[in-house]
Amino acid sequence: xxxxxxxxxxxxxxxxxxxxxxxxxxxxxxxxxxxxxxxxxxxxxxxxxxxxxxxxxxxxxxxxxxxxxxxxxxxxxxx
Amino acid sequence: xxxxxxxxxxxxxxxxxxxxxxxxxxxxxxxxxxxxxxxxxxxxxxxxxxxxxxxxxxxxxxxxxxxxxxxxxxxxxxxxxxxxxxxxxxxxxxxxxxxxxxxxxxxxxxxxxxxxxxxxxxxxxxxxxxxxxxxxxxxxxxxxxxxxxxxxxxxxx
Numbered sequence: 001x002x003x004x005x006x007x008x009x010x011x012x013x014x015x016x017x018x019x020x021x022x023x024x025x026x027x028x029x030x031x032x033x034x035x036x037x038x039x040x041x042x043x044x045x046x047x048x049x050x051x052x053x054x055x056x057x058x059x060x061x062x063x064x065x066x067x068x069x070x071x072x073x074x075x076x077x078x079x
Numbered sequence: 080x081x082x083x084x085x086x087x088x089x090x091x092x093x094x095x096x097x098x099x100x101x102x103x104x105x106x107x108x109x110x111x112x113x114x115x116x117x118x119x120x121x122x123x124x125x126x127x128x129x130x131x132x133x134x135x136x137x138x139x140x141x142x143x144x145x146x147x148x149x150x151x152x153x154x155x156x157x158x159x160x161x162x163x164x165x166x167x168x169x170x171x172x173x174x175x176x177x178x179x180x181x182x183x184x185x186x187x188x189x190x191x192x193x194x195x196x197x198x199x200x201x202x203x204x205x206x207x208x209x210x211x212x213x214x215x216x217x218x219x220x221x222x223x224x225x226x227x228x229x230x231x232x233x234x235x236x
Contacts (some may be wrong), residue, residue: 028122039155041204043204047204048105051204054175054188054212055104055189056106058134059107059172066176068180069180070119072180
């Protein structure tokens, strides 16, 4: 991993389209400003990890539960 | 081609029905899947890993659930999925099953985008409050009591 030290107001560039600047440092929190192409997906790492975790949970399913859900749907369908 | 599945036994699948997911699903290394749409499952389909009998996901076409999810893809994603301007695209939502149907949720945050012609798919992460990771399946936005039940055959690629 590349490790760089930056002061408040300083930035790093990634390729020629992305610039990440340290806007503020308060205690343990760092505020970053990110300039990147509009259509690039940028998100907090937790969001990515949440989806990963949800995938893991979604992979644990059994047929009985699925059948129950289908049954529930067909019951409502007759209303 | 025969695909062994833990839940549905041995299936005979045509090789040209295999969906390739070069990046896999987040957290899983598997790259080849088949989408099966048994008619008796209502709006649910299942996405089965070709090389791993145990790995399968219940999915539903986003259209069955909420006709206008408003997902936008980036240029890079369109390229990777070989989507042209007029290409059809299917958004599959992964369903997290539960013993009590009330607890079943769909993941609006991490839809699987499928190019149904080229059979290339990719899971994308969409940020924003509009796209919760656990949206109750039986209480979709808009207040309808049940998800719409059309187009259940359509998800078949």
